[in-house]
Amino acid sequence: MIKDLINPTNFNLMVSKVSDVLVGALDKPLGYAINWGRIWSLWPVHLETACCSVEFGATSSPRYDCERFGIIEAFGSLRQCDLIVVQGTVTRKMAPRLRMVYDQMADPKYVIAMGACSITGGLYIDSYNVLPGIDGIIPVDVYVPGCPPRPETLIQGCMLLQEKIKRSKIK
Amino acid sequence: MYVIARENKKVENKMTDTNTNTESNTNNTNKSSNLKIVESDLKIENSLYSELSSQFPDKVQLVYTKPKRIKIYVKPENIIEVAFFLRSHFGLDHAESVCGTDYPNENVIEVIYHLNSYSREELSQIIFALSTKTDRNSSYLPSLLPVFKSVEYHERETYEMLGVYFKGHPRNERFLLPEDWADIPPLKKDFRIKGR
Amino acid sequence: MTNEFSESLEKKLEETTKLGLEVVKEATEDRLMKLSVGPQHPGSGHFRFTIKVDGDYIVYCDPDPGYVHRGEEKMCEYRNFIQNIPHLERPVIHDSTNITYSYSLAVEELLGIEVPRRGQFIRAIASELNRQVYTLYWLAIYGIFLGHSTMFMWPAGDRELFIDLLTALTGARVTHAFNIPGGVRNDIPDGFKEKCLEYVNYFEKRLKEYENIFYNNPLFRQRTENVGILTKDDAINLGVTGSVLRASGVAYDVRKVEPYDVYNEIDFKVQYMKTCDSFARAYVPFLDMRESCHIIRQLLDKMPESGEVRMKLQSNPKGTPGESYKRVESGRGALSYYIVSDGSSRPYRVKISVGSFRNILALPHLLVGSRLGDMPCIYWALNYWPVEADR
Numbered sequence: 001m002i003k004d005l006i007n008p009t010n011f012n013l014m015v016s017k018v019s020d021v022l023v024g025a026l027d028k029p030l031g032y033a034i035n036w037g038r039i040w041s042l043w044p045v046h047l048e049t050a051c052c053s054v055e056f057g058a059t060s061s062p063r064y065d066c067e068r069f070g071i072i073e074a075f076g077s078l079r080q081c082d083l084i085v086v087q088g089t090v091t092r093k094m095a096p097r098l099r100m101v102y103d104q105m106a107d108p109k110y111v112i113a114m115g116a117c118s119i120t121g122g123l124y125i126d127s128y129n130v131l132p133g134i135d136g137i138i139p140v141d142v143y144v145p146g147c148p149p150r151p152e153t154l155i156q157g158c159m160l161l162q163e164k165i166k167r168s169k170i171k
Numbered sequence: 172m173y174v175i176a177r178e179n180k181k182v183e184n185k186m187t188d189t190n191t192n193t194e195s196n197t198n199n200t201n202k203s204s205n206l207k208i209v210e211s212d213l214k215i216e217n218s219l220y221s222e223l224s225s226q227f228p229d230k231v232q233l234v235y236t237k238p239k240r241i242k243i244y245v246k247p248e249n250i251i252e253v254a255f256f257l258r259s260h261f262g263l264d265h266a267e268s269v270c271g272t273d274y275p276n277e278n279v280i281e282v283i284y285h286l287n288s289y290s291r292e293e294l295s296q297i298i299f300a301l302s303t304k305t306d307r308n309s310s311y312l313p314s315l316l317p318v319f320k321s322v323e324y325h326e327r328e329t330y331e332m333l334g335v336y337f338k339g340h341p342r343n344e345r346f347l348l349p350e351d352w353a354d355i356p357p358l359k360k361d362f363r364i365k366g367r
Numbered sequence: 368m369t370n371e372f373s374e375s376l377e378k379k380l381e382e383t384t385k386l387g388l389e390v391v392k393e394a395t396e397d398r399l400m401k402l403s404v405g406p407q408h409p410g411s412g413h414f415r416f417t418i419k420v421d422g423d424y425i426v427y428c429d430p431d432p433g434y435v436h437r438g439e440e441k442m443c444e445y446r447n448f449i450q451n452i453p454h455l456e457r458p459v460i461h462d463s464t465n466i467t468y469s470y471s472l473a474v475e476e477l478l479g480i481e482v483p484r485r486g487q488f489i490r491a492i493a494s495e496l497n498r499q500v501y502t503l504y505w506l507a508i509y510g511i512f513l514g515h516s517t518m519f520m521w522p523a524g525d526r527e528l529f530i531d532l533l534t535a536l537t538g539a540r541v542t543h544a545f546n547i548p549g550g551v552r553n554d555i556p557d558g559f560k561e562k563c564l565e566y567v568n569y570f571e572k573r574l575k576e577y578e579n580i581f582y583n584n585p586l587f588r589q590r591t592e593n594v595g596i597l598t599k600d601d602a603i604n605l606g607v608t609g610s611v612l613r614a615s616g617v618a619y620d621v622r623k624v625e626p627y628d629v630y631n632e633i634d635f636k637v638q639y640m641k642t643c644d645s646f647a648r649a650y651v652p653f654l655d656m657r658e659s660c661h662i663i664r665q666l667l668d669k670m671p672e673s674g675e676v677r678m679k680l681q682s683n684p685k686g687t688p689g690e691s692y693k694r695v696e697s698g699r700g701a702l703s704y705y706i707v708s709d710g711s712s713r714p715y716r717v718k719i720s721v722g723s724f725r726n727i728l729a730l731p732h733l734l735v736g737s738r739l740g741d742m743p744c745i746y747w748a749l750n751y752w753p754v755e756a757d758r
Contacts, residue, residue, distance in 0.1 A: 061527065
């Protein structure tokens, strides 16, 4: 009977239903703990796209020290990372690389768009080589405006992301 | 007009430096010395050009001399010869920049090499602009890479930004633009930015 | 008969040797491994270069910049002389006063105006402070490249002091838009002079500690000394500039050879070294920082107590037809602008010749023949900022 029920055509559906059930079962008791773990160990990828990287560097400097909020300095490999901070202008040459980096990262992954250029194109909106915002390439969780944003603003953006993770269902 | 502005500046500096005990006298001497300063300012530039024009009487054309700046125009077929002379005799040993400018009205593209010297102290303050012109529709120029190693990336950039093909350059190809760039070179004047 | 036979034999021999050579060549090609460094790489930043390695040695290097090419030069043609300032400083936001300095000088020549004396001094002060900010950031990132955490933390912390000064002076953290054609945007605030002197005195003490903990560190010296030798002749041939040139024994500083604004009244020495290696290239910016402290002190001393800081321009000024070429010494070397004006309020052509773009020509030259492990110290010691090179 099971053989009749499960065949190659509806196997995918079956798996997704099972995973839904599992998520439902895990979400209530364990979801808080898992999300809590994710919040305090956000690893950003070391992908610099433009000049906002200077302020990103300043964010992990002694004065601003974003590590106390659970965002670790960008030193790791991208397979271990779960956060991209898109640091400024994304040009047409960089866009495929940005998408490639995003695809290679393991789930769960979050995106912060830092700076006016990565939100709308900013100052460079009429340049021939700049994309008007990164929404067309990767999904964005938090927008941090500014040109460039002050480190405090970036830290606030990261805290907003943590708030978002706290409320989201685990995957 | 430029020279006058410069003169005034020199006067001010001199005034502040020297103690103004006898005002009328110093003023006069300053005025007379000013002319000398202006002359001596252009002394090196003019001597450079006179030496060059004695070597290449009908190949070199002076565009302007300003304090610490000199610009000459050379036809494309003579440019390697002149550049080699500049390097070997004047000691202008590197190019600071290679700049192409598009003039659609005259149907030419002007390419300027800004040369400077590290090895000769008296020339290190002078920017020697060596300019040449090529047709806008079929832009070919001889590459100066055999003479100045430092123009390699600058010429490559000029090629992709203005479409000037440098004969003899090993890599006339894309450098800064994306790999899939399929439009005309962006710094040509026909290339319009969207919405502008 | 014999002749033909011998000829055909020779031909065959030639063919076989050729084939043999090709086989050998293929075999050596197989030994090589191609590596792509960047743009996602802890260090290389917005820049990619492909290298081929034979075992541990690099045999080929091809830089591929342009990941932040934003078309600044084209954008300049659509904006007027004043509107150009904010976007022109974006390529090096941590050295923004210097990159707008030479632009202002060039535009002033085209407009035929002169900056008041006090304005010239304030410009020079802002420029020197910004040079410190840039060099400290550069040193901090060099620490990341070498895996030296303290070397990241200390300069990044001290950099904030100068950023505080510049914030007080200009009102913005890194993007100042402070130099405008005609002078500077505003006068210095009250108590700036004392605060500036205090910070500079403190920073000079710190520089001694820097020397002990970074430059006399045996690990740092081992990794950088005798690595990536760029001889004087090569440096001149390749046309490198700034600290890279001065580390190769050429005492060339635009502030000295072609003094702009008030630099001919300032007494300072051009710092250079003759060892030509990566250590020299890392040490010369440090010496420059020390010299910069002296310059700031002299500038504060000699600055006129009061006066105009900028010349009032008419709105939407029009340039005289012609061209101008002006350069300043930035953190990375000579930074020059070539501006052509056709008599309208917009520049006809703006060419930015930056130090980074000139220094990167030395990268393939230095990398070929060196070890893979030396790559980070060679690369970052070239004082290269990719955003600026791409413009």
